[in-house]
Amino acid sequence: MVVATGLGSRSLVDDPDVRPVRGHVVLVECAGVDQWYLDSTDEQAPLYVVPRRSVVVCGGTALPDRWDTEPDPATTQTILRRCVQRVPALAGARVVGARVGLRPVRPSVRLGRLDGLTGASTPVIACYGHGGAGVTLSWGCAEEVTGLVDTLG
Helix, strand or coil, rough: CCCCCHHHHHHHHCCCCEEEEEEEEEEECCCCCCCEEEEEECCCCEEEEEECCCCCEEEECCCEECCCCCCHHHHHHHHHHHHHHCEEEEEEEEEEECCCCCCEEEEEEEEEECCCCCCCCCCEEEEEEEHHHHHHHHHHHHHHHHHHHHHHC
16 A cells, blocks of 8 residues: 555654645736746745646745645735746736645655554555655656565565
């Protein structure tokens, strides 16, 4: 069994080290932007513009230990203002939504076999705590998990 439950790992495998980092983004209509922009100088307010097929994702926030998931209108406006300052092509783009997600973070990614779990009748492999780097780390972590599963026979 593989445990990749993010924040659910706090209770599922009793891991108090995993905690949320609240991320707030704004989605705007495509505005002729075709390149990514990223400035992570401010840890709690990384600035990024990520064009997708039908929208541009503008972000954002990275607020530790926040569990609230409702978009905040003032934060939405702050994100838009900051993104337009850096990428003027976004000026006037229609907002199509705002999203908030909780990224599961721990001091280091937990990837490995969990022995001694109460009630576990099969071997358990953990893979969680990637925070905002989940997409970036997913390929390598998946390969490592596959290798561990293969050793179980």
